[in-house]
Amino acid sequence: MTLSTAPAAPPGPAASAPTHCPYCALQCAMTLTSTPHGATPVTVAGRAFPTNRGGLCKKGWTSAELLAAPGRLTTPLVREDGELRPATWEEALGRIVVTLVGIRREDGPDAVGVFGGGGLTNEKAYLLGKFARLALGTSRIDYNGRFCMSSAAAAGTRAFGVDRGLPFPVSDLDDADTILLLGSNVAATMPPLLSHLAGARAVGGLVVVDPRRSQTAELTADGAGLHLQPAPGTDLVLLLGLTHLVLAEGLADLPYLEARTSGFDAVRRSVAAWWPERVQAHTGVPVALLREVARRLARGRGTYILTGRGVEQHVDGTDTATAAINLALVLGLPGRPSSGYGTLTGQGNGQGGREHGQKCDQLPGYRKIADPAHRAAVAAVWGVDPKILPGPGVPAVELLGMMGAAGGIRALLVHGANVVVSGPDAGAIRAGLAALDLLVVCDFVLSETAALADVVLPVTQWAEEEGTMTNLEGRIIRRRRAIDPPAGVRSELDVLADLARRLDAPSTWPTDPAAVFDELARASAGGIADYSGLSHAVLDAQAGDGVAAHWPYPAGSTGTPRLFGERFGHDDGLARLVAVAARTAPHGIDAGEPFAPHAPGRLTLTTGRLLEHYQSGAQTRRVPELNAAQPRARAELHPATAARLGIVDGDRIRIRSSRGAVEVDARLTDGIRMDTVFLPFHFADEQCANLLTDAAVDPISAMPEFKRTAVIVTAITDGAEVAA
Numbered sequence: 001m002t003l004s005t006a007p008a009a010p011p012g013p014a015a016s017a018p019t020h021c022p023y024c025a026l027q028c029a030m031t032l033t034s035t036p037h038g039a040t041p042v043t044v045a046g047r048a049f050p051t052n053r054g055g056l057c058k059k060g061w062t063s064a065e066l067l068a069a070p071g072r073l074t075t076p077l078v079r080e081d082g083e084l085r086p087a088t089w090e091e092a093l094g095r096i097v098v099t100l101v102g103i104r105r106e107d108g109p110d111a112v113g114v115f116g117g118g119g120l121t122n123e124k125a126y127l128l129g130k131f132a133r134l135a136l137g138t139s140r141i142d143y144n145g146r147f148c149m150s151s152a153a154a155a156g157t158r159a160f161g162v163d164r165g166l167p168f169p170v171s172d173l174d175d176a177d178t179i180l181l182l183g184s185n186v187a188a189t190m191p192p193l194l195s196h197l198a199g200a201r202a203v204g205g206l207v208v209v210d211p212r213r214s215q216t217a218e219l220t221a222d223g224a225g226l227h228l229q230p231a232p233g234t235d236l237v238l239l240l241g242l243t244h245l246v247l248a249e250g251l252a253d254l255p256y257l258e259a260r261t262s263g264f265d266a267v268r269r270s271v272a273a274w275w276p277e278r279v280q281a282h283t284g285v286p287v288a289l290l291r292e293v294a295r296r297l298a299r300g301r302g303t304y305i306l307t308g309r310g311v312e313q314h315v316d317g318t319d320t321a322t323a324a325i326n327l328a329l330v331l332g333l334p335g336r337p338s339s340g341y342g343t344l345t346g347q348g349n350g351q352g353g354r355e356h357g358q359k360c361d362q363l364p365g366y367r368k369i370a371d372p373a374h375r376a377a378v379a380a381v382w383g384v385d386p387k388i389l390p391g392p393g394v395p396a397v398e399l400l401g402m403m404g405a406a407g408g409i410r411a412l413l414v415h416g417a418n419v420v421v422s423g424p425d426a427g428a429i430r431a432g433l434a435a436l437d438l439l440v441v442c443d444f445v446l447s448e449t450a451a452l453a454d455v456v457l458p459v460t461q462w463a464e465e466e467g468t469m470t471n472l473e474g475r476i477i478r479r480r481r482a483i484d485p486p487a488g489v490r491s492e493l494d495v496l497a498d499l500a501r502r503l504d505a506p507s508t509w510p511t512d513p514a515a516v517f518d519e520l521a522r523a524s525a526g527g528i529a530d531y532s533g534l535s536h537a538v539l540d541a542q543a544g545d546g547v548a549a550h551w552p553y554p555a556g557s558t559g560t561p562r563l564f565g566e567r568f569g570h571d572d573g574l575a576r577l578v579a580v581a582a583r584t585a586p587h588g589i590d591a592g593e594p595f596a597p598h599a600p601g602r603l604t605l606t607t608g609r610l611l612e613h614y615q616s617g618a619q620t621r622r623v624p625e626l627n628a629a630q631p632r633a634r635a636e637l638h639p640a641t642a643a644r645l646g647i648v649d650g651d652r653i654r655i656r657s658s659r660g661a662v663e664v665d666a667r668l669t670d671g672i673r674m675d676t677v678f679l680p681f682h683f684a685d686e687q688c689a690n691l692l693t694d695a696a697v698d699p700i701s702a703m704p705e706f707k708r709t710a711v712i713v714t715a716i717t718d719g720a721e722v723a724a
């Protein structure tokens, strides 16, 4: 194995590189042109591609500013006397290795944890999973996709036997006349996707389910569609009620259910008691609207049901996504031309990031780490004895909860996540991070999590590296290098390989992204997410920049744009309807004083996104234009609620939950339910929404409850809190 301490000699930077946006899962195509003497090193232009059709959102247009943003990390940092100071790579890596070896000797390999991210390229996600299992020997790896796609993934796997967010190309939506969009605000989170909803809007068929009149719900105005405004966390009841109506009105597709599914009888029984008046009482959605939606869905000549985080980030998120799938199956949508069910994957590589082995129970190719045949297949590619592979680890929230605990983890390596802002119950996460013997963060900016680290390693970003990403349609695309990284920065593949060598790891540790991809492709062969027919060269040679490369893509294939046309992924080829039940008794957030439903100032907090910021804001708060547009967290409150609490627009307010408190500005809007308050989670410190959220998780997916927290809202005047 040969390794250098600096990145391999770079190919000369292309004057212009066809690549994709650094942010979300739509992975809009763009061309970067290097302008070596400008203040911003590259300029960005939208590029024709089936997903974005040349369009970009504000984050995409301004993405290159981050390449030259002040505060870009270019040297490793180590903590000394409580402060981070610059260090050489040799010192930083040496310190990591000495500490890890000591912890491993004292407490075993599971005392070291790894936390990955859905923004990592396929190559990095793959190598990180391999690094955890072979170089550290730990089972304890998981990633921020647990906070994102886990409920939808669990539901999709359970129903279809395959978890690919959209089992069809986004452009199929163009032909739809009816789209039910549950808990997704695409107008803010994936603006170029709106062009694919235009057909449905034109015929009045866009149905948006959101407790807020989001920018997407606004698109239903003037006859373009319908907006259902349920109380946060009541979507499961809503979906049971819609399925009840479809059955009661004789609108189910019985021949499809008979030919292509199993489990229908149990689902029929499970929705029997959810008559519309009862659903209205639980959700607040009027009976007439429920009936109209059920009929519209059944009569549509091209009907799609799509879910987003609004319905998935709940303690019953898997069951809610399952109820959405059941509704789709009862209507006969999945696997049919011009109709279907899908979930809108979020992070840039949210799809690929959940396929290559950074999930705690997983090996590459979407394989199971507990399955002996899967272990043997991957161990053969790695050239190791399957016995040395650890077993399943624990999911993200549990992993973070183990920091500093007896039998827990003493060191954590973070790659591509800003957990102290974006994890639930962020106050507890901060305390956990402080209790570690060693926190290592790889990043290109000093995120809030990096600022707490013992060692910070500066890595290449997006336009400085080669790789692949898998977008929300399961389409594998190429990320291309447009400029040289700044001196002093190393690629994450190089960092992992160097650490592996210092830790005397078995196997080989390639650092060239194309070579890592080739190994990933081999390791995925025969798995659910099979990439074995692909390579960087194949992707580069494809017309239109990898346009057709949807997985599964086994050797000799031309890819799979549409899944489920003939059969679903289970051995019997059938889709499974799974009966799910809604909880009706008060639970979790409603239980107990002082947060009981009628306590003064008591509202339900839900959280989400703004167009201008991405996730924890670590990147977008450093882009001047984006930060100027949204400099602070503002809590959306209904004017009637605000009046009752003595709050006027722009007031400073305090929001507290059983976990913590934040201080933010009030923004009054009649687009939100009177019982609900909305906070974006892009901000840090006293504005961090996750100081309020709870670490309770879905029992199946381990998704935390980000979208429903009991809070008390009070005005603050002259620094003093006003009693409600």
Ligand SMILES: Nc1nc2c(c(=O)[nH]1)N[C@H]1C(S)=C(S)[C@@H](COP(=O)(O)OP(=O)(O)OC[C@H]3O[C@@H](n4cnc5c(=O)[nH]c(N)nc54)[C@H](O)[C@@H]3O)O[C@H]1N2
Pocket: 024, 025, 148, 182, 183, 184, 185, 186, 188, 189, 190, 209, 210, 211, 212, 214, 231, 232, 233, 234, 235, 308, 309, 310, 311, 345, 346, 347, 348, 606, 607, 608, 609, 610, 611, 612, 613, 614, 615, 616, 678, 707, 708
């Ligand atoms: N601008 C921007 N775009 C992004 C991102 C970003 O951070 N910023 N992140 C990317 C990522 S990783 C993801 S996962 C996607 C997420 O994309 P979305 O799922 O669109 O994002 P959210 O804003 O989290 O939630 C969507 C909507 O759910 C609503 N909601 C809240 N609670 C409930 C509820 O109980 N029921 C229902 N039905 N709706 C509810 C919120 O009001 C919100 O309008 O966006 C991606 N794109």
Ligand SMILES: Nc1nc2c(c(=O)[nH]1)N[C@H]1C(S)=C(S)[C@@H](COP(=O)(O)OP(=O)(O)OC[C@H]3O[C@@H](n4cnc5c(=O)[nH]c(N)nc54)[C@H](O)[C@@H]3O)O[C@H]1N2
Pocket: 117, 118, 119, 120, 121, 124, 144, 145, 147, 148, 149, 309, 313, 346, 347, 414, 415, 416, 417, 418, 419, 421, 422, 423, 442, 443, 444, 445, 447, 459, 461, 462, 492, 607, 608, 609, 614, 615, 616, 617, 618, 619, 681, 689, 690, 693, 706
């Ligand atoms: N309250 C609330 N909380 C939420 C959500 C919500 O809706 N409400 N949504 C959840 C969801 S869906 C998600 S996806 C998570 C995301 O939450 P985070 O994990 O915090 O996501 P990011 O802000 O994208 O953090 C990525 C970090 O990695 C860095 N980074 C980017 N690319 C790379 C790379 O290639 N290598 C390395 N080493 N670093 C990189 C970035 O600079 C940034 O610091 O937040 C979750 N948290």
Ligand code: SF4
Pocket: 021, 022, 023, 024, 025, 026, 027, 028, 052, 055, 056, 057, 058, 059, 060, 061, 189, 190, 191, 192
């Ligand atoms: S929609 Fe997503 S991928 Fe497209 S430009 Fe915006 S952030 Fe980038």
Ligand SMILES: [Mo]
Pocket: 147, 148, 149, 346, 347
């Ligand atoms: Mo996400």
